[in-house]
Amino acid sequence: MVTLTNSPAIAAAAEIKPGRYPDLSNAQLYLQVIEQLLADWNLKLGDIDGVLAAPLDMATPSPKIFTHEMLAEELGLTPRLGLTMSAGGATYGYMVQYAALAIAAGKAEAVLCVGAGKFAKMSPDVAETLIKSVCDPEFEFPYGPVIAGLYAQYAARYMHEFGVTAQDMAAVSVSSRKWAKLNPAALTYAKPDISVADVLASRMIASPFHYLDCSIPCEGGGAVLVTSGEVARRISAQPAYILGMGEFHGHGYVSRNRNLVDCGAARSGADAFRQAGLAPADIDHVQIYDAFSINPLMFLEDLGFAARGKAAELFHSGRTAPGGDFAVNTYGGLIGYGHGGDASGMSMIVEGALQVMGRADGRQVSADRALVHSYGGMMAEHSTLILGRSA
């Protein structure tokens, strides 16, 4: 166990409702997210002395590399710490990690971590822009890749090696929908429950993924404030202390991964558990980046919550769903809640923090300790966070 000085914690966390914001520019979405955080937690801008931002327009050909400066100026801040950070979906996990390190080193006391993004409605030209940000432009793009088809390379191989089935993946979407129906902010909140058969009957997008195996593109954004434990206790009755952190960077593009069933989540997970001095059995709930239904299966196994090929049993048995003893993606996941474009990697962090803080309303679980896993690129770089109620 490696204890961090100053007990860094997530003191405040907020997201805007996933959906469509046609009247707001991307920059205005960022500011709306920050307003929401300030309002939800009764914060003052003067409390903030660090700003970590995801680049505005991250998944476009021209991301804004000085987004932290733009935000600081807009908010009238002159922070002691500021960076624009970019690692795709892992960006937000890394923000929390680097904010915690800065706080442990006394370099800042209250670091705002923020991102927002648009995820335009799918059309062939939008798909081309998006795909070019995650595939090799020279050696993959000429073969007509789509994002679902790239993820499918992992899923098909995983099924092949470990006997995982389409029913197993469908069970992940079924569990996510149950949680989404407890979360009024989720895009599928008002939709009916779904069954494994419903997922398999939905149209095929890219084998093995059916429509209901896929996350739902939308716009959104989220922010957390990472502070010292002392500051956190003034802001929140129950902060989410950062107990463990892990980071791992593996292959680049999917066709370069020599072992498609090992993306590196196990490495970032092992570091986080080691730092926290905890094991998988100590974790109450897990929030995992789920662009597609294969992700939670692969990562729960990588992270030590199930043997290879066995994570599906957690979903089939109902243990991951409301009322179960091992809650997974309690906000509905990106599959049930919505995939808020560039900011999707913040959703599972906000949820992990809110659960630990006891602020998850109708979907609150017994949540002393959370594991939050996110990744960037084609599952190429990983972030694992372990959060808990006591430092």
Next chain:
Amino acid sequence: MPGRPVPQVTDATRPYWEAARESRLSLPKCGACGDVFFPPRQKCPACRSDQIAWITASGEAEIVSFSAVHMQPFEGYADHFPYVLAIVRLAEGPQLMTNIVDCDVDALRIGDGVSVCFEARGDGARIPQFRPGRAINSNQNGDVS
């Protein structure tokens, strides 16, 4: 198919694409340590030597993974669905992304043997593609329309 993307060539990758124009699959091989690697780079990724030679690959490969894609990736890429997006491992070791062409999608399996063929793109460019079965002969001059 002329509407499909034409490869963006760099100095390091030019020999690969020049060979493809002649319907040959060519791979960089390190003159110092013997590593056959991909993608082509100015220096060997194993030992950083810049003594790079080019070999003609056998054209034989195995399907590592694949997906039958039912949606248009971008304007004009496919005119019938599904098309197959795959990763194959060459007999020489490197992995490539490819389409599996001339195939019965429902019969395709991971581990199947495939062999290279070449598809014409714009401006005389050709790109390696793979189809089920062994190469007809070793000079890999099979073309697809």
